[in-house]
Amino acid sequence: MTDADRPDETPRYRIVAIPGDGVGPDVLAAGRRALDAVGAAAGFAIDWTELVVGGAGIDAHGVAIRPEDVEVCRAADAVYLGAVGGPKWDDPTSSVRPEQALFALRGGLGLFANLRPVTVHATLVSASPLRPELLDGVDMLIVRELTGGLYFGDRTEATGAPGSRSASDTLTYADDEIARVVRLAFELAGQRRGRVTSVDKANVLATSRLWRRVADEVALEFPAVRLDHRLVDACAMQIVRSPAAFDVLVTENLFGDILSDEASVLAGSLGMLPSASVGARRTVHGLHGLYEPIHGSAPDIAGRDLANPIGTILSGAMLLRWSLGRGDAADALEAAVGRALDDGYRTADLLPTERRPEDGSTRVGTIGMTAAIVDRIAIRRAAPAAVAARTP
């Protein structure tokens, strides 16, 4: 049989692209380019569907996201998102806000766990304000609960005259909501260094006392993993005092939001960090999920070829690994990012202001950094059959 006789066996995956607002379109274009390139090298192709969501969705359709957009995301293998929000849609009295798109996707798709890995690339140690010796060995995974807590609780907005206004947000967690995310943290810790730190405010909050009890119960299922509990305030301090001590951190929605921005300082820039949001649903290829950098829409630098695309590209690597079962391509993409950094390519956020330009570094924009990464993609083919493997 010649190649021409053979049916086209190139695996194809369906990914929804949501560029969003601000630098979202800049970084998502970079991420798509990287995923297409690694797919070409590894022997698969991506069918992209683009959705207009966030502030752009408000402008186009009057709402941040439409129910049919959520359905398109549900039907795809994975969702790849840039960023949403910006000053144009910031009116606090408005009933439509770009961020509502994130909550509709997280809640609607049941993406209850947000995984935010924090590592420090050796050549970026000088980009962090922390002393180099503190960064040695930092490799933590923050697992943030994503569909409960204050973000999804009942709230009342302030009305009335100054002096008589009040507002409320409700913090509620059911034990099964806690158990499923804590269980995932334990499973992941079992594949890492075997330590889970559960973060709460059990000295004050009833939800935290429940969280702690449930974490202790789940721990019984994982005798090989060590659990400790930390109060969120003390944990915030420890993240900058001894960050290498952490393996997997698991915590509720708002604490996870705050601690992950804090932890990003270790990596040198918020622009470096990827995230994956996953739930229980599987497709034929892997876990259904949504992948986005942890940075926001940074409207001040939007459209100016300044944004660091690495957080988005590394989110793409997580997408390959978790949702498509393409660990080969994920490894190749992460290695390419590492090589581009080793070779001195730096976006503006990675160059300390007082030492710009750094010796031996090449200052690049979003497009230049993406090109440097794409140029360094090399797939290691263990055996030809492995490349066409379809199992997750």
Ligand code: IPM
């Ligand atoms: C994040 C962001 C969002 C959040 C905002 C944009 C609503 O900060 O993904 O961390 O708070 O979850």
Ligand code: MG
């Ligand atoms: Mg945040």
